[in-house]
Amino acid sequence: MTETRDNPLEAYVRAALALQGYTFDDAEIAEIVMQFSRLEAISRTVFDWPLLFASEPAPVFRP
């Protein structure tokens, strides 16, 4: 594993895992970091898409 200070994505994953109550060894964390990096890459697509500031999210709660 790289030093987490040089890899913010890995640092985020380690912190988020701890916050959510997961305990994994380094090999398992490496696999989760790899999966999360794929999600992070695809998330850039949704942030690059131009939306109006007032665009609402799709799900609307209807009591």
Added chain:
Amino acid sequence: MIGSAADIARQIASGTRSAAAVLAECKALIEAKNPGLNCFTAKTLERAEREAAAIDGSYSAGRALPPLAGVPYAVKNLFDVEGMVTLAGAKINAGNAPAAADATIVGRMSRAGAILVGALNMEELAYGFLTENHHYGTTRNPHDRTRGAGGSSGGSAAAVGAGMLPITLGSDTSGSIRVPASLCGVFGLKPTYGRLPRTGTYPFVNSFDHVGPFANSVLGLALAYDAMQGPDPADPACAQRAIEPASASLSLPRGIRIGILGGWFHEWADPSARRSVQLAAAALGATAWTELKSAEVARAAAYIITGAEGGALHRPRLIKQYEDFGPSSRSRLVAGGLIPASWVIQAQRVRQHAYREAMGLFERFDLLIAAAAPAVAPHVGQETLLINGRSIPTKAGLGVLTQPISCIGLPVCVVPVWPGEGDSVAERALPVGVQLIGAPWREDACLAAARTLEQAGIAEVRAPLC
């Protein structure tokens, strides 16, 4: 090959055959074909015998028979079946208590006279487009057993494609009806989001989960769809619409406007998939190309929402039983559960935008068509797909053409088309399905177009050669 649902129901209603005789034929087909394909995870033959006897008793008593009387079917093993454990393809569910009641739509199929014969294999927890299940084995393609059936409803599609059953049920979160229907060469219907109730089904991504049928004929597909419609207050996502029957009239309206989806849908279709679209378009008289510009970003949004909801849903058991999840799903689920809220909110905003763009297209067109999978069925264990010179992981790539559509909940009927393209004789004998995509609540238009293609001989379920 077993007959169509309509033919079977007609034979039983006329007294030409008994439900017991149809069930006996079905059991023999399952016994002969299932061992090589691994479609079933459980059989419900005692229940099937009871249901068949009830149908034959009704006939003998002169009572009117329901529309699917005596038609055998089976369900993806994420549907509750009274007395059976609902596995959803996962070892973590194997120790759960048996279901106390049937899923709503399983109950509706029973009331329509259909005979439940078993539960079918699927991708673990419905997370993926293959059915290479770590716990319950791989479901193989009926047209080439070296290839996969697709997923996550792989057992449902392969059982129909192999000729064991005329109807099965599955679920579709991002393509899990449409991809295996395409790869196995059968008809499949993913209705509008909220049309069919999901009560009594094992969830994956509540924002996208749909349920629907597979069949070996369009009329069978429509009969099953009609039998399952109707409100169900127990499912908060159910639109609570009255039944809008589709099976009684499957003719395409004169002057229907059909657009061929280009852009993303053309770029990610290989020559065989493009040929399938071309054949379907020609038979429907469609010549106009159009584009859903937000297709790529809608797919990305689906990815983010799927990861976040799936990860959150399974978090408690991922913490306690990580080793009991399959290796191909557990790290993806955990990673999804770490997605920041801001990504999910942005994805939901994008989703709304994509929906509005699609509604704009439906001002110009009544129906849109695109391939249902980027290529023919991949080999079992194949890691990547090569689509027009671009490599993409198989597990994710098979859904590249279905995810943008389920993200916005549109109804889609997949029809089996046989493009006859490919580098080998084996590839040229495989299908690539075509998506017939309707405006919300217009399943009738999707099914009518499917029926037109079936009557033209362009869409058909073929008997496997192997």
